[in-house]
Amino acid sequence: MVLAVGTAVGPPGALFPVLGAGVATRLCGAPEHGGAGLHPRLVLGCASAGAVLAYLVVVAPLALPAVRRRDRGIPVAPLRFRLxxxxxxxxxxxxxxxxxxxxxxxxxxxxxxxxxxxxxxxxxxxxxxxxxxxxxxxxxxxxxxxxxxxxxxxxxxxxxxxxxxxxxxxxxxxxxxxxxxxxxxxxxxxxxxxxxxxxxxxxxxxxxxxxxxxxxxxxxxxxxxxxxxxxxxxxxxxxxxxx
Structure with missing residues (x-):
């Protein structure tokens, strides 16, 4: 939460880390305690695969020279922490x-x-x-x-x-x-x-x-x-x- 606010990452902020932790706990929890009983490696692997796929979809347009030339002129603000x-x-x-x-x-x-x-x-x-x-x-x-x-x-x-x-x-x-x-x-x-x-x-x-x-x-x-x-x-x- 401190990092999300201090770096002003914008929406959804710290919501998905909190949600991800809660869902992972639910999925990996023991069935007798209301969990799904999935193996932690399976949950972590699926989440990692989804993140990698999303990243590839975002960066895929950079394979086109026209997109790289367009994005080169867009100023990028440095990442700073300020609370x-x-x-x-x-x-x-x-x-x-x-x-x-x-x-x-x-x-x-x-x-x-x-x-x-x-x-x-x-x-x-x-x-x-x-x-x-x-x-x-x-x-x-x-x-x-x-x-x-x-x-x-x-x-x-x-x-x-x-x-x-x-x-x-x-x-x-x-x-x-x-x-x-x-x-x-x-x-x-x-x-x-x-x-x-x-x-x-x-x-x-x-x-x-x-x-x-x-x-x-x-x-x-x-x-x-x-x-x-x-x-x-x-x-x-x-x-x-x-x-």
């Missing part, structure tokens, strides 16, 4: 909220407690502005509710015995739609991001789609509530007179 007051505020909020969210998920015995932490990070990492973070919390909660319904519908399409190719096509369409709308409207993007994330994390699982979607909505609502409470607490502390 100003606003950045420190964001980091502090995320750290406090993530700790509260993780503890709350453990106390409540949530099967996918990382969803609560992911919601916290997604809401609070956007910047120091409370209004923007509050709006993101509403968008995330509402978008997740609608996206959960989309997941239930899509899960029926890609459930076994549907071939893996159908799942790949559905994931590609959801990702394409997400890229089209995520800049314009965060809540609308969540309608597509939610089934996308659930299909990736729960593909091949025997869980009931309605139950999975309901748990996702509940965990996201808890995470958004924690984020909002941290924002309120931060505002109260800021307005308190110094001793």
């Amino acid at each position: 100003d007051r606003g950045g420190r505020t964001v980091v502090l909020r995320v750290v406090v909220a993530a700790a509260v969210a993780a503890a709350l998920a453990a106390v409540l015995g949530l099967d996918r407690g990382y969803w609560v932490v992911v919601a916290v990070v997604a809401v609070l990492q956007s910047g120091p502005g409370r209004r923007v973070s509050g709006i993101r919390a509403v968008h995330r909660a509402a978008g997740t509710v609608l996206g959960g319904g989309v997941f239930v519908l899509v899960a029926a399409l890609v459930a076994p015995p549907a071939p893996g190719l159908v799942l790949a096509v559905v994931l590609a369409l959801l990702q394409f739609g997400t890229e089209l709308v995520v800049v314009a409207h965060y809540g609308a993007a969540l309608v597509l991001i939610t089934p996308l994330a659930l299909l990736i994390a729960e593909a091949g699982a025997a869980g009931d789609p309605w139950t999975i979607a309901g748990e996702r909505v509940l965990d996201t609502a808890i995470g958004c509530a924690v984020a909002l409470l941290v924002l309120v607490g931060d505002r109260l502390l800021e307005g308190r007179p110094a001793a």
Whole structure:
């Protein structure tokens, strides 16, 4: 989180490292504890293969001389680390909220407690502005509710015995739609991001789609509530007179 904020990498910031760690824990976890029981090397190998493939797709156009000439004239800003007051505020909020969210998920015995932490990070990492973070919390909660319904519908399409190719096509369409709308409207993007994330994390699982979607909505609502409470607490502390 500190590196993401200090280097100003932009969206999605620290979200995917947090999400990746949570999904990997779920996939590698023992079945008796709610995990999928996959071997860590398999999960790491699949993630690495996906990263390499994505990198090759991005750099492939550089094989064309015209593309290299065009990109040569684009200035590249040097990577610098700078954690100003606003950045420190964001980091502090995320750290406090993530700790509260993780503890709350453990106390409540949530099967996918990382969803609560992911919601916290997604809401609070956007910047120091409370209004923007509050709006993101509403968008995330509402978008997740609608996206959960989309997941239930899509899960029926890609459930076994549907071939893996159908799942790949559905994931590609959801990702394409997400890229089209995520800049314009965060809540609308969540309608597509939610089934996308659930299909990736729960593909091949025997869980009931309605139950999975309901748990996702509940965990996201808890995470958004924690984020909002941290924002309120931060505002109260800021307005308190110094001793």
